[in-house]
Amino acid sequence: MDTKTNIPNNTEMTPVISLKGVNKWYGDFQALSNIDLEIKLKEKIVICGPSGSGKSTLIRCLNRLEAHQEGTIHVSGIELHERMKDIDVVRQDIGMVFQSFNLFPHLTVLENCMAGPNWVRGVDKSKAKERAILMLEQVKIPEQADKYPDQLSGGQQQRVAIARSLCMQPKVMLFDEPTSALDPEMVSEVLETMIELAKSGMTMICVTHEMGFARQVADRIVFMAEGEIVEQSSPEEFFNNPQHERTKVFLDQILE
Amino acid sequence: MFVDTVIEDKALHKPVFLIGLSLTVLAIFFALNFTNTLFGEFLRPVIGDPTESGFFGRFAVSLVLTIIFVVNLFVISFFKLKVQVAIVWVELFLLFLAFAYSFDLKMSFIQSRIPLMISRGLFTTIYISAISIVIATVIAIIGAIAKLSNNGFAYAISSFYTSLFRGLPLLLQLFLIYKGLPQLGFMVDAVPAAITALSLCYGAYMTEIFRAGIQSIPRGQWEASRALGFKFNLILRKIILPQAIPIIIPPTGNQFIAMLKDSSLASVLGVWELMYLARTLGQRDFRHMEMLLTAAMIYWALTIVLEVIQARIEEKYKQKS
Ligand SMILES: Nc1ncnc2c1ncn2[C@@H]1O[C@H](COP(=O)(O)OP(=O)(O)OP(=O)(O)O)[C@@H](O)[C@H]1O
């Protein structure tokens, strides 16, 4: 499958995403303060932190679903700002998976997966279908291709959402609490899909409270509180030897 | 809608309700006094000359009517829902016919005028309504998008438009266009004036319907589309409108039906549509009721056609999801 991608290939060392001194306010409320973060190709980042700490805000700034007011955000060398002309092109290379799935209910599973490549990548229908089926196989639900989203369970819907993103052949995948809207027995099927994806070498940024997943997959865990990055470290460091009091309190609560 | 799975006792089968209902209906019939109508005539053997039957006659007529009414309800209550609906429809329709026949209609008069009513009146009514419906729909789509855009001009023009044209009576708009435009140097005929007024007025109402329909689609649909790199027009066309249309159809069908009948306002400009002919054809022979009732039946039939079409489309969209 060689569809054209819009972001130039990076070497292993240059960051795919880099944030410098990013500040964001909702009205008077500062949701992000002074965020510095670099994410390299193939890196897996888990972002965690208490509710309201700005995790969603941060991840949504990365494909500019939210606008930041100060600092710079670069994605594959392209700066995101309010007057940019090619935001759609950047977004095509960044997959995003939402807590609430956000599948298109009027399209079948297959059509959901074909839409992006066919409508904006210019891939013809038969190629797009081929790829969609391949991705549905990868998330292990090819047999649901002709159903509509609301005929599927939550776990299945989320896996379709992942397949839909993958069909665009993204450089980076963003996950915003992909399992928190799911019943407990469906969480693992989605996590397994994400673990497989990680093994395939995808660059991933995941907001999640699934600490088992973080321990297994993350290269780095970023802990946020009150709009700031409090600390970031490897999983061993993070779980065994947290540096900040806030991190300890958070870990105590979540791991109890 | 959710129909509960537990069946309550039918009110009609409770003696207290039945007695209360009977007394109420009796009182109403007594107050309305049907003695001097057909019903009084039927009871002539019992009450004598209806006009001189006095209190007894009035009470007897009311009592008989009440018994017929309540027994009818009681019997119907034992049928299945669908049968009930059919029976009540037929009964109401027969009542309507009885109402019509009570005017001593001259059928030959109706028959002689009906070709003109259909070839000229019905044709013009459909012609005006159909064109207005198409134009109003186009206006509504553009207006709704303008109202949702963050372009200041587009929003201002669109909101001014809906405010103005929802704010004036349609009849007034019709006169303003028909009489006002010529004074500015634009000659307009009655039919184009009517089409313009109907399109603009209903376009304004439908703009609001379309806007609300589009806004009812969850934000997540926009976000997911944006995250895939879709542009505004694509999102609207392929993601939002297909979901908004099933929501928009019922109120829009309502607007079409209302517009069909408001096209009768064109009659004040002398356009030979149904209403105009209904008022004028019977004038010379003093056969007003014949023509008015004929027009009524034609309007009603047209509305039923629209209702059926609307139901079909709703059904089609229901199957899809
Ligand atoms: N659109 C908005 N307008 C105003 N305030 C907002 C908006 N979105 C988020 N916030 C605020 O910004 C803060 C960070 O929100 P965010 O959704 O990023 O938190 P989060 O870490 O993702 O929390 P959660 O774990 O509950 O999802 C919160 O205090 C929230 O109330």
Ligand SMILES: [Mg+2]
């Ligand atoms: Mg969140």
